[in-house]
Amino acid sequence: MTYDAIIIGAGMSGLAAGIRLAHFERKVCILERHSVIGGLNSFYRRGGRNLDVGLHALTNYAPTGAKNRPLSRIMRQLRLAWEEFSLAPQVGSAIRFPGAELNFTNDYKLFESEVHRRFPREKDNFARLVGELCDYDHIDQPSVRHSAKEHVAERVKDPLLREMLFCPLMFYGSAHEHDMDFGQFSILFRSIFLEGLARPFAGVRLILKRLVDKFKNLGGELRLRAGVSRIAVKDGAATKVVLDDGVELEAKNVLSSAGWPETLRMCAEPSSERAADPGRLTFVESIAILDSPPEKLGHDKTIVFFNDSEKFHYAAPEEAADVRSGVICSPNNFDYDEPMPENVLRISTLANYARWAELDEVEYRLAKLRWFDRAAAAAARFMPEFRHAVIDTDMFTPLTIHRYTGHEGGAVYGSTQKRYDGTTHLKNLFICGNDQGLVGIVGAILSGIGIVNKYLLKE
Amino acid sequence: MTAAEIKEAVLEILSDIAPDEDLSNLKEDVSFREQLEMDSMDFLDIVMELRKRYRIQIPEEEYPALASMKSTVEYLEPRMTEVAKKQ
Numbered sequence: 001m002t003y004d005a006i007i008i009g010a011g012m013s014g015l016a017a018g019i020r021l022a023h024f025e026r027k028v029c030i031l032e033r034h035s036v037i038g039g040l041n042s043f044y045r046r047g048g049r050n051l052d053v054g055l056h057a058l059t060n061y062a063p064t065g066a067k068n069r070p071l072s073r074i075m076r077q078l079r080l081a082w083e084e085f086s087l088a089p090q091v092g093s094a095i096r097f098p099g100a101e102l103n104f105t106n107d108y109k110l111f112e113s114e115v116h117r118r119f120p121r122e123k124d125n126f127a128r129l130v131g132e133l134c135d136y137d138h139i140d141q142p143s144v145r146h147s148a149k150e151h152v153a154e155r156v157k158d159p160l161l162r163e164m165l166f167c168p169l170m171f172y173g174s175a176h177e178h179d180m181d182f183g184q185f186s187i188l189f190r191s192i193f194l195e196g197l198a199r200p201f202a203g204v205r206l207i208l209k210r211l212v213d214k215f216k217n218l219g220g221e222l223r224l225r226a227g228v229s230r231i232a233v234k235d236g237a238a239t240k241v242v243l244d245d246g247v248e249l250e251a252k253n254v255l256s257s258a259g260w261p262e263t264l265r266m267c268a269e270p271s272s273e274r275a276a277d278p279g280r281l282t283f284v285e286s287i288a289i290l291d292s293p294p295e296k297l298g299h300d301k302t303i304v305f306f307n308d309s310e311k312f313h314y315a316a317p318e319e320a321a322d323v324r325s326g327v328i329c330s331p332n333n334f335d336y337d338e339p340m341p342e343n344v345l346r347i348s349t350l351a352n353y354a355r356w357a358e359l360d361e362v363e364y365r366l367a368k369l370r371w372f373d374r375a376a377a378a379a380a381r382f383m384p385e386f387r388h389a390v391i392d393t394d395m396f397t398p399l400t401i402h403r404y405t406g407h408e409g410g411a412v413y414g415s416t417q418k419r420y421d422g423t424t425h426l427k428n429l430f431i432c433g434n435d436q437g438l439v440g441i442v443g444a445i446l447s448g449i450g451i452v453n454k455y456l457l458k459e
Numbered sequence: 460m461t462a463a464e465i466k467e468a469v470l471e472i473l474s475d476i477a478p479d480e481d482l483s484n485l486k487e488d489v490s491f492r493e494q495l496e497m498d499s500m501d502f503l504d505i506v507m508e509l510r511k512r513y514r515i516q517i518p519e520e521e522y523p524a525l526a527s528m529k530s531t532v533e534y535l536e537p538r539m540t541e542v543a544k545k546q
């Protein structure tokens with residue numbers, strides 16, 4: 001039997017792609033190396049608690065029924081009803097630097113007034129920048145790539161405001177160190193500040209369940225513990241995939257969410273000109289379970305992006321982690337109908353994969369404890385003291401991210417070289433997900449949909 | 460299928476693609492684009508759904524025929540005479 005399409009990876013992008021193909025009656029199979037779906041945005045149970053691996057918040061929030069938004073596009077294209085994601089909007093978030101704070105909610109007006117209040121002289125400059133990035137569509141203009149740092153510096157004069165804008169946007173989606181593409185900057189600015197943040201009460205498992213149920217009900221086939229080790233190539237086309245256990249499956253098309261360099265390697269593509277950089281940006285995520293809701297401790301923010309000096313450094317650190325800056329997320333602080341059963345704080349900080357990979361078992365466990373304490377201490381400078389309320393902890397390192405996503409070096413946002421048009425050197429092999437250039441949950445889902453529409457539903 | 464049945468079929472497709480649009484006041488001779496908030500992805504889905512449900516193949520250069528309800532029904536009628544109505 002030959003599949004119309006084989007999809008590598010059951011993360012957000014692979015599942016979305018699978019739904020589109022199955023809906024239009026293509027014979028489609030999703031192959032996932034892991035024993036669970038979701039990729040980075042998976043979930044697990046620990047000590048009787050339900051915890052998410054990746055999720056802080058869904059970006060691109062839009063209220064039920066809103067039109068012409070990325071989120072409404074997803075709902076329509078996947079034939080899902082808004083209620084199925086049951087999204088609760090954020091309560092309110094902040095960017096905190098020494099002596100400077102910018103608050104934002106899902107009402108952009110607040111953020112704008114915060115910028116005006118703190119940086120009155122930048123009022124017009126900022127408005128101009130935002131006007132510009134509103135209509136910026138970099139997926140359709142693949143030839144114009146340019147430095148967001150330079151572009152923004154030409155418009156916004158105050159370096160502190162620039163750093164405060166780059167901090168959240170880089171943390172939530174830059175595969176590059178130090179800088180990002182202006183198109184990426186625009187997409188992220190819109191998805192976080194102009195649209196906003198939300199979370200399903202039940203966490204990411206709800207979204208995944210909706211996606212996988214839909215896929216299976218449409219007759220799609222999902223195989224877990226089915227890693228692809230090789231893509232067989234003949235005459236410039238992929239002919240079949242070979243699984244880790246040697247099983248071979250034939251397909252007319254292959255769509256990979258495993259990452260661009262990772263996929264090239266599956267094709268046994270040795271030529272160095274094609275070797276893409278897998279990306280170095282990775283995180284450690286420190287999770288604190290609290291004995292009471294964060295709000296009771298005086299912390300009512302959904303997300304706090306912090307940085308402890310005027311300059312924000314977004315790069316893989318020399319040490320195992322860099323706690324000068326980070327992201328503090330409280331899944332409790334969304335506008336739910338009822339309180340969450342767990343009280344949780346999550347702190348993401350930049351990390352270095354190699355520093356974690358070189359440790360032996362005992363050192364690794366010790367390093368987790370040490371860096372948890374450092375991350376918690378770093379966060380406590382930017383929010384009310386919470387450490388006395390911690391009753392349990394957990395931590396993800398770059399090794400965990402690698403395990404869940406297969407991305408080399410635990411690269412959170414994948415390779416620095418994106419395949420914006422989704423094509424590869426093989427005529428029937430396509431790339432979706434992070435390495436197509438759309439990051440985050442909503443980005444990944446849109447990527448899966450977009451690539452399928454563009455290349456796999458036409459014939 | 461009769462013209463009336465085809466119209467019904469198209470309405471059903473529209474309501475599946477864009478369940479949040481109000482189709483009750485849809486004007487037949489005004490383009491969908493002017494009355495409904497639909498993007499190019501949604502329009503592609505009309506073509507795709509017609510193919511899936513009624514096995515009608517519409518070549519890309521003929522997509523403009525699907526601009527409004529009136530033009531869509533006119534375009535589809537001769538092509539769907541043999542097609543049975545969906546239960």
Ligand SMILES: Cc1cc2nc3c(=O)[nH]c(=O)nc-3n(C[C@H](O)[C@H](O)[C@H](O)COP(=O)(O)OP(=O)(O)OC[C@H]3O[C@@H](n4cnc5c(N)ncnc54)[C@H](O)[C@@H]3O)c2cc1C
Pocket residue numbers: 008009010011012013014031032033034037038039040041053054055056057058059226227228229257258283285348401403404405406407412413432433434435438439440441442444
């Ligand atoms: C700590 C952290 C927090 C995050 N928080 C958020 C957030 O709050 N909001 C948000 O929007 N985004 C967040 N992200 C980003 C988001 O997780 C990703 O952008 C998105 O999930 C990417 O989806 P994907 O489908 O492209 O790839 P992935 O999720 O990486 O999925 C790829 C899948 O392919 C599988 N795979 C890989 N190789 C093979 C192979 N050879 N054979 C078979 N299967 C294979 C993997 O196991 C995996 O399941 C976060 C990321 C991190 C690290």
